[in-house]
Amino acid sequence: MAATRLARKSVAVDATSADTKTRILDAAETLFMEHGFEATSLRSLTTAASVNLAAVNYHFGTKEELFQAVLTRRLDPMNQERIELLERLERDTGGKPMSCEKILFTMLIPALRLARDEKRGGKNFLRLLGRAYADPAPFIRHFLSAQYAEMIGRYKEAFLKALPHLSRQELTWRLHFVMGALSYTLAGTDALKLFAQVTAADKYDDELLLQRLAPFLVAGLKAPPLAQSRKLELVSGD
Amino acid sequence: MAATRLARKSVAVDATSADTKTRILDAAETLFMEHGFEATSLRSLTTAASVNLAAVNYHFGTKEELFQAVLTRRLDPMNQERIELLERLERDTGGKPMSCEKILFTMLIPALRLARDEKRGGKNFLRLLGRAYADPAPFIRHFLSAQYAEMIGRYKEAFLKALPHLSRQELTWRLHFVMGALSYTLAGTDALKLFAQVTAADKYDDELLLQRLAPFLVAGLKAPPLAQSRKLELVSGD
DNA sequence: GTAGAATTCAAACGAGCGTTTGAATCGGGC
DNA sequence: GCCCGATTCAAACGCTCGTTTGAATTCTAC
Numbered sequence: 001m002a003a004t005r006l007a008r009k010s011v012a013v014d015a016t017s018a019d020t021k022t023r024i025l026d027a028a029e030t031l032f033m034e035h036g037f038e039a040t041s042l043r044s045l046t047t048a049a050s051v052n053l054a055a056v057n058y059h060f061g062t063k064e065e066l067f068q069a070v071l072t073r074r075l076d077p078m079n080q081e082r083i084e085l086l087e088r089l090e091r092d093t094g095g096k097p098m099s100c101e102k103i104l105f106t107m108l109i110p111a112l113r114l115a116r117d118e119k120r121g122g123k124n125f126l127r128l129l130g131r132a133y134a135d136p137a138p139f140i141r142h143f144l145s146a147q148y149a150e151m152i153g154r155y156k157e158a159f160l161k162a163l164p165h166l167s168r169q170e171l172t173w174r175l176h177f178v179m180g181a182l183s184y185t186l187a188g189t190d191a192l193k194l195f196a197q198v199t200a201a202d203k204y205d206d207e208l209l210l211q212r213l214a215p216f217l218v219a220g221l222k223a224p225p226l227a228q229s230r231k232l233e234l235v236s237g238d
Numbered sequence: 239m240a241a242t243r244l245a246r247k248s249v250a251v252d253a254t255s256a257d258t259k260t261r262i263l264d265a266a267e268t269l270f271m272e273h274g275f276e277a278t279s280l281r282s283l284t285t286a287a288s289v290n291l292a293a294v295n296y297h298f299g300t301k302e303e304l305f306q307a308v309l310t311r312r313l314d315p316m317n318q319e320r321i322e323l324l325e326r327l328e329r330d331t332g333g334k335p336m337s338c339e340k341i342l343f344t345m346l347i348p349a350l351r352l353a354r355d356e357k358r359g360g361k362n363f364l365r366l367l368g369r370a371y372a373d374p375a376p377f378i379r380h381f382l383s384a385q386y387a388e389m390i391g392r393y394k395e396a397f398l399k400a401l402p403h404l405s406r407q408e409l410t411w412r413l414h415f416v417m418g419a420l421s422y423t424l425a426g427t428d429a430l431k432l433f434a435q436v437t438a439a440d441k442y443d444d445e446l447l448l449q450r451l452a453p454f455l456v457a458g459l460k461a462p463p464l465a466q467s468r469k470l471e472l473v474s475g476d
Numbered sequence: 477g478t479a480g481a482a483t484t485c486a487a488a489c490g491a492g493c494g495t496t497t498g499a500a501t502c503g504g505g506c
Numbered sequence: 507g508c509c510c511g512a513t514t515c516a517a518a519c520g521c522t523c524g525t526t527t528g529a530a531t532t533c534t535a536c
Contacts, residue, residue, distance in 0.1 A: 020513080036374045038276035042494060052515050057495060059513095134372030134425055136274045173450045177419040184418025187372055211464045212411045219461030220454040258483080280524060290485050295525060297483095 021059050023049040028070045033128040037067055037137060068143050071132065074114060074125045079151045081110040086154060100162045101218050104178075107155065108210050111186065116207075130187020133179075163221060170225045178217050185213055259297050261287040266308045271366035275305055275375060302377050309370065309381065312352060312363045317389045319348040324392060338400045339456050342416075345393065346448050349424070354445075368425020371417075401459060408463045416455050423451055 027049035031040045042063055046053045060066040085106035089098055115123050132140055152175065159171055166174065265287035269278045280301055284291045298304040323344035327336055353361050370378055390413065397409055404412065 034374060036274075036276065038274065039375065041492075043492080052513095053494095054496080054515075055513085063494065131372050131374060134369050134422070136272060136369060137277065170450065173447075174454055177423060177451060177454050180419040180422025181415040182418075184372070184422055185415060209411075212408065213415060215461045215464055216412055216415050216458040220458040223453045223457030226449045226453055279522075281522080290483095291524095292485075292526080293483085301524065 020051050020055055023051055024056060024059065024066070025070055025073060028066055029124055029128060032067060032070060033124050033131065036131065037135060037140070064139050067140070071129070071143065071147070075129070075147055078110045078114050079147065081113070082107055082151055083154060085109060086158060090158070097161045097164075098158060100159070100221055101214070103155065103158050103162055104214060104218055104221070108182075108214060111182075112207060112210050115186075126186040130183040130185075133183040133187070159221070166225060174221055177220065181213065181217060185209065258289050258293055261289055262294060262297065262304070263308055263311060266304055267362055267366060270305060270308060271362050271369065274369065275301075275373060275378070305378070306381050309367070309385070313367070313385055316348045316352050317385065319351070320345055320389055321392060323347060324396060328396070335399045335402075336396060338397070338459055339452070341393065341396050341400055342452060342456055342459070346420075346452060349420075350445060350448050353424075364424040368421040368423075371421040371425070397459070404463060412459055415458065419451065419455060423447065 024046070027045055028040075031045050031048060034040075042056050043053060046055060049055075056063065056066055060069055086103065089102055089106055111126060115126050132144060135141070156168075156171060156175060159175065160166070160168065163171065262283070265283055266278075269283050269286060272278075280294050281291060284293060287293075294301065294304055298307055324341065327340055327344055349364060353364050370382060373379070394406075394409060394413060397413065398404070398406065401409060
């Protein structure tokens with residue numbers, strides 16, 4: 001009983017404890033994705049994981065800490081892989097400006113790798129991540145911004161060099177749009193029912209999906225900034 | 239007491255009942271936006287609206303029906319305005335292909351008008367809408383797809399003519415990306431903390447926001463489809 | 477001004493929630 | 507073979523939830 005909080009630190013992640021913890025994380029990943037954070041109860045979660053109700057609080061502390069653990073397990077490696085790919089690209093181009101496409105690919109490829117690796121959560125996790133982006137809960141927003149701070153900063157510098165016609169502020173917004181389209185798309189599947197005529201074969205081919213997304217995002221990033229485009233006119237439609 | 243359900247049908251929306259109903263809708267719009275559907279309790283909601291706890295069930299039936307009423311109140315007029323603008327554009331161009339920009343503007347302008355009209359909910363509602371897009375609750379997904387079905391179908395036909403180099407399937411995906419970037423952006427504000435260096439003046443200027451978003455989306459829509467772009471390479475970053 | 481419907485109100489219902497507790501059980505090291 | 511920390515377990519705690527109820531009040535029409 002006195003071990004509840006200390007357990008996580010004093011005990012290495014050995015097989016015996018990892019088993020229960022992993023079962024909880026796997027069930028949480030699926031259920032949080034399907035029902036959202038608030039609507040997923042620890043009772044249904046522990047039942048699905050075949051563990052005792054108290055196991056979540058014993059191993060993770062609180063429901064919120066469990067949610068963060070679910071995200072961290074996949075997100076840390078994926079974002080680290082992104083940074084490694086970006087650094088390798090920087091090394092290979094030797095200080096010369098990198099192409100916009102290649103920078104974007106270093107963002108998409110780790111996500112695609114994760115989506116294809118069922119052992120690392122696959123599409124389930126990416127859908128969960130896309131939904132987490134839009135969750136209003138403050139602890140989720142703070143957690144995500146902390147998790148992404150370094151990665152976003154690095155990419156902003158890289159894109160700035162690749163897109164010299166964009167101001168820092170303009171680029172900030174465009175990266176925002178990119179993340180929006182990406183997270184919305186990854187979270188999607190169900191949302192696609194808004195639009196008919198998506199074939200079943202197409203629907204679950206993540207590589208094809210990103211190959212459709214990439215040209216769209218690259219073209220958007222490269223577009224001339226707003227000064228050169230027609231102004232929105234509010235008065236009339238013609 | 240026997241009037242609970244019949245009341246909504248037998249009574250016109252007169253001033254006396256509209257007062258309570260409107261106060262509930264206004265409070266719900268704000269609280270659902272701030273905390274999400276699940277995390278907003280009817281107790282906090284009715285307290286904020288200065289009405290009795292039972293008033294929600296009396297006037298709207300259930301919490302879910304209240305949520306749908308909140309969305310319908312703003313969404314129906316906005317989507318109808320979109321269709322009207324699109325139809326006027328079709329009439330003015332007389333069957334000739336319309337420009338991609340103009341079609342997109344008929345989507346953005348009603349959203350912008352709504353954002354600027356505090357009496358119609360303003361930015362609050364658009365943020366709520368952006369969050370509703372990502373909500374996993376099935377009743378929300380079904381409601382939204384029903385609400386958007388007609389509008390999406392019309393725009394798909396219009397864009398198909400304006401973008402003849404795109405297949406129907408390719409366009410379906412691109413509209414998906416557009417809706418993603420749009421809803422994510424509208425839901426944003428808080429999410430912008432992921433990216434630093436957004437000035438306070440910039441942050442709340444919705445017209446400027448859409449003027450930044452529009453060139454990005456137009457360029458993405460016009461981009462050549464995937465066959466002509468470089469393939470994603472999974473093996474290596476260089 | 478009174479009848480009858482529409483609306484508001486305080487109170488309670490039953491259910492489900494996240495978390496805590498303390499005893500029971502397990503498992504490796506001496 | 508026993509001991510002690512790590513883990514599991516059933517039970518309960520206190521709380522909040524959405525909804526219902528039936529009486530009290532307000533409003534409308536004659």
